[in-house]
Amino acid sequence: MYKYIIKRILIAIPVIIGITIIDFIIMNLAGNPLEMIQGARVSQEALEVKRVVLGLDKPIYIQYVIWLKELLRGNLGYSIRSYQSVSQMIRSSIGPTLLLMGASLVVSLIIAVPAGIYSAVHQYSKGDYTIVTLSFLGTSIPGFFLALIFIYIFTVKLNWLPSSGMSTLGTETSIVDIIKHMVMPVMVLSASLAGTNIRYIRSAMLEILQKDYLRTARAKGIGRFRVIYKHGFRNALISVVTVIGMHITLLFGSTIIIEQVFSWPGLGLMTMNAIINRDYPVIMGVCLITAIVVLLTNLITDILYAWIDPTIQFK
Amino acid sequence: MIKRKIDKKEMNYRYQNRSWERFKRHKLALAGLVFLIVMSLLALLAPWIAPYDPNEVAGGFSKAPSLQFIFGTDQVGRDVFSRLLHGTRISLLVGLAATAVSTVIGVILGLISGYFGGWVDMVIMRFTDMVMSFPYILLVLVSAAIFGPGLLNIILILGFVDWPGVARLVRGNVLAIRENNFIKADLVAGLPGKYILFSEILPNTIAPILIYATSVVAISILDEAALSFLGMGIQPPQASLGNMLNGAQSLSVLTSKPWLWIPTGSLIVLLVISINFIGDALRDAFDPSGN
């Protein structure tokens, strides 16, 4: 097991290096990464001196090494617009985003797990058809359109929920207020996620329900509920773990758009502003950090998967 | 390749017939197929059947639906219905073209990776991991910012970002098919590699590729809509389903001019859900274990 984990980590290292190379290349396409590291307040006269100091006269692979060294020290560069350090900016905005993503993940599972199991157990029933059709609707509706519909209903028509920001301006921050602001973005984000997960859990459960050991369990006279939950769901859980790993990336993508619609002060809003302002150091810093986070998540789910599933051999 | 002497049409018909029988059982997929065909025809014929030029100021600003403008007019007085037809045309084009690009790249890389194995496989798969690690939308947004928005760029960007899934799928299939005895028989008989790869392996991966591709079309249409909604995709005045929704970001449009965003949004949902239903039915129709 330990060997497997270490091995899996070792495989991830070249991928991380590759990610930094891709990031560096994209930054080169957009401007010069070393200049971005230094910040933009460069006096005109010192430009030539600066070039040498920064190593811009050196070949590109040496520039990459210099950049990588800065990266390891935690220096992701400075924003062209606000002159703030990128790592600082990411640190301050990642919290709200993680809150949003985490809540959406939990909500989507709360919806998807019972719905998926119900659907599989009652295959071809009216309830099954309804759930499956709704799950298709969930994955087919663009997040921003669903967000517009929600705002129209809950803010404009019913005036129940606030449609922008994380807390009401001019009031003291309270948990209830934050939750109120969270309801709509979380509902939108979990709709598409739940849609995918329902179908995944349903097919995993269907497959398991047909297995001989479940028939045996039923034949032994174990109650229906226990058969499904003790024997069935535990095994379906394995497939759920892999889906979650896969969907972190997708979830992050939709979060960027949804934060924009709801003006949620997270990483997505910050990135979108950076994209509109062509603030490349910020964009690429976010890209790099998220890519590494995604990679680590995949690593963790892989290990988790191996840990849950006893049939996997650690080779 | 050998030319067939025996009536190939009849044989193929017999094979496809079973799949079609199974496809037909999915009523929603059939409905989706009909809807998609109708919409594709309308989109294709848009220049001839649209009542107005999509970019022409035809009436008053933001007029509610009437007999003259069945979906009303937008903020600058263009006919929403005509723009919808032209927007569908663009959305379907982006979906299909981006899928074609990513499928071609993915199939080539997947075939190479699975067939040759060894370090080639290692390098390609690690590269796939890298691309997959970047959040998809972020990569698309950044590329759109660097290369600039526009129809061709959007197609290429979506195409170049979507291939890893296809590559992995094809590779997995190649690895599984390679274990079959009919491939071993080819190797024993010393048949050339390009015959084995393109005539024996590839045809057996077509069904899963096709199924996967339908989901990529759906995702690409959604992505184009999101990108254009954010103003990073198809640029006005050219109509796309996404940028037509752009105006709905303003509260006055959202609250008092629902004809400007509800028909467009609903059309995207209907197009995408039709494609997803079809994909699901295809999966069932081609499932070798199904009965």
Add this chain to the structure above:
Amino acid sequence: MLEKRDGRDDGVEESEVCMEQKEPLLEVKGLKKYYPIKDGIITHTIGHITAVDGVDFKLYPGETLGLVGESGCGKSTIGRQIVALENPSEGEILYKGRPIRRMAKDETKEMKRNIQMIFQDPYSSLNPRKTVFEILSYPMLYHKICSEREAPKEVERLLDLVGLSKNMAGRYPHEFSGGQRQRIGIARALSLRPELIICDEPVSALDVSIQAQILNLLKNLQKEFGFTYLFIGHGLDAVHYISDRIAVMYLGKFMETGQAQELFENPGHPYTVALCNASPIPDPKVRDRNRRILTDEIPSNVDIPAGCRFHPRCFCSTEHCKFHEPSLLSVNESGTHMAACPIMNPLQRQEETEACISI
């Protein structure tokens, strides 16, 4: 048209007589195959699975050599190495006196045409997306056995030869039963007019009633066209039925080789005895047979028992067997029957073991 080869019309008899003078079609020398077991953080080999552990044999034109043994004994690995699906770890395979791995390109192509294989599983051996015509015709066109115009006729003839109806050429594999598929697999092997056909457990996946049909088909085809067979199987009955000579394999080594009839009637190795006893006798009146049947698990081929590799399961092993690995020794005077068991060998029989070989 498959043509009968010259001077082979009076077939089997001649080949038996002249066997010693003839050039062997295939010669296998010191063949070994190890599969490395890899482990560790930085992968390195920590051991080997021994599939084939030093095997020598010659195959003469027109004869059938049967390879028999339990699953995992390495018999199929030998077959796969002959058709170059796997590379030997050690040793050489000579085809008409020339090593198969060091041939010029066109020579390799000719050799690949001449050595064909029939597979165990008839379900995965045919491409589900192709018609029988497509499956059979392309290899023939590639090896220029027939022209595109002649292909339909040639395919029909092949189907006829293996006992299928001519109008089946347009059908897809899923329209056939297991036995019919195996016939198509045989037709594909025949289509290239090979000299040698490796039959890798061709009947083990089939119903018993169909097994006999396929075995007879193989036998008749051999009589007609003079093929040489290497017949791999795990049931001694089927192998005995079709083979001229038999080699019994255990954990990667030959335990006994000899003429089929003699080996069957007068086994020279306890393992052969056990295999003979393993096949059921279809006579309910025969009861209480003194059957010696193998019950223990076959040892892992990662660490093979020292001394005689069969001694842990042997019913007549002695202390001597635990330390000395026996080699193949002649059992009869003419030297055509060899066995790797000094204890059962009548030419060097020892008193203490007399009792245990009276079967």
